[in-house]
Amino acid sequence: MTILIIAVVVVAAAGTGGYYAYNTYFNIPPPEKVTLTMWTHYTGNASDPIKNYIAEYQTLHPEITISYEAIDYEQLVTKIPAEFLAGNLPDIIHYGGTGDLAERGVISEAPSDIAQDIRDNFIELGVQGVTSNGTIWGYPDEAGNALFIYNEEMFQEAGITNPPTTWDEMTEDFRKLAKLDNSGQPIQLAMSIPIESDENTAMFNMLMMADGGDPISGTPPRVHWDSQAGIGAAKLIRSWIDNGYANPTWMTWQEGIRKEKIACAIVASWFGHWEIEVQDPAVFAIFRAVPIPYNPNQVNHSVSIGYNMACYVTSQSKHPRQAWDFLKWLNSDTIPDKTYTRMADQIAIGVGMPCCHKTSDHPLYHTTWLEPFVTALRTSGAARAMPQIKGGTEVQEILHRSLQRIWVENADVETTLEQAAQEANNILQENYPG
């Protein structure tokens, strides 16, 4: 027994001495203790998957501690600049708006290996969404795009067997769907016009692209709302109102869709879940999504606008390499025995869609509702991100209010869009002289 104890002590001493001798000789320092801080907008139960994955990563990398903070998205808008000024930004932020953040020096460029990983493994829309001035700035994760959604039962009642694919078909279907009473007041409308929300500008931009136009493009970037395509799209929407197919002031569009008083809309994927399914599952079950109808005189396929959020490493991070390695593990590496990534699992809770190619088998993305959105998102050329520009928020606000004036005040389409484009381009000229 004594000999056994002595033997154990000798072996332990030899091992420890050998370890330090080895490190000393080869000058290998012990692993640095690193704490990473991360902000996302996943609050409450919605943050359970990511918290579990953080715990898993910490087990795999004991030298790394990740401090997770959930902040409401609206609060992040003002918190990020305030903390940037104070020098207190976290290592990682999960946010949207690459252009603004990159131009202002808030976030760091992705290292070359990470940038290559993003180009190789993420969808076109996702890569566009994190690219500014030709450089990749973050891991795109949660994407969303918009399609034409319609109430299948209302279509059947109107005698429409197939949803429209072109503008002419859409107009004809609307004529069948809209119903007015004897005094000319609507009983049922064909199409919703979301004048209160960002969906307003998204709908216009998508119809403009479906008319062969490009809302914002060029180097330096400029808006083209007053082009033939933009005027065409605005006049199309205006004609719906004039013909009684749509009425932005009759009732709010969410109410109209939920109460089956409005048959169609152009909305994002998450809208179906949060605004329809959660509120009224029975109504949700009869909604279908198809590509947005296009003008065949100008283009030969449908195009949707997509957007995405991303995980960025901030410029104030003291451990950028460790932060990027964690983000790669979270966003790009698949879960063992599964064919989707950890971030895909997190995003599934909010019914958003992941940007990584390695997510095709996640069960959520094979539902009747989401599959068309996923297909459009992953089909090259079918979904495009809007250019990431500085001042983008203000520019979209100008478009939003101008469109409201056209729909509600019956302002002249050409004049209003021309004034809006001029005002927006003045702002872009200040941000991008040349």
Place this chain on the structure above:
Amino acid sequence: MEKKKKTLNKKTRRTLTAVLFLLPVLSVLTVFVFGPVAFTFYISFFKWDFYTTPEFNGLGNYINLFTRNVAFQTALINTVMYTILQVAMTIGLALLLAFMITERSNVLRIVYFMPVVTSAVADGLIWKYMYEPHYGLFNYALSFFSLPTPAWLLDSQTSLLSIVFMDVWKAVGFYMIILLAGLKGLPRTYYEAARTDGASTWQSVRMVTLPLLKPALLFVLIMNVLGSFQVFTSVFMLTQGGPGYSSLTISFLTYKTAFNFFKMGDGCAMSVVLTLIVLAISVFQMRMFRKGGMMEY
């Protein structure tokens, strides 16, 4: 000489004591009020997006507001319109209610005062539902009497008015209480004298009550105008300044410009302009109402 020295020391001591007592409050005011106001004024001469170093722009921000910023010009007009409507309706209604419930029970006072203490955000949410064109309470009531049903918040013609209605409902109780206190403080002798001279009720109100109530009315007017020019919560909750620019106000535009568009210089310039306008109006009001009240009577 020694006695004079002792008096000076006593005066100095008193001054020092007063300063010491005021120091904590002044410190807080300096940090949280005077400091930010001065900083706002300073930044209004710069272009600053919060992230990068401020760039001196002289009077450029101010010139831009009045020559190129269509949103600001529209917001200024809207804010003035809102103030005129809101102040007239609130004070008129508050005065009427004060007259009506002078001798009544406390229950009515509580009922009219309750909107004052409710959360402005909660009020906004509820009124938004009530204004809903198809299913809202207001249009339901109007359709019951076969009256026209406007789109309220979704119509440029009625969006600003809708905000005015909600804010009048919210504020009238507060000003009613102030005017009520003013009415209660008026001596009865003037009314007895007026009755003796054969004055009617309306003549008593016009020639006795209103002149004596001037100080209270001035206070109510200044407070209401100050508050109206800074209207924000109801715009934020109900319309976000739309449709178009129809209900856009200066405070809301200042918030959007500074915290959504990250144009702090322009936002600060808007704040300074608003402050100057409100200051000018307050001075004007005080001069207008300088005479009046019981002392003058």
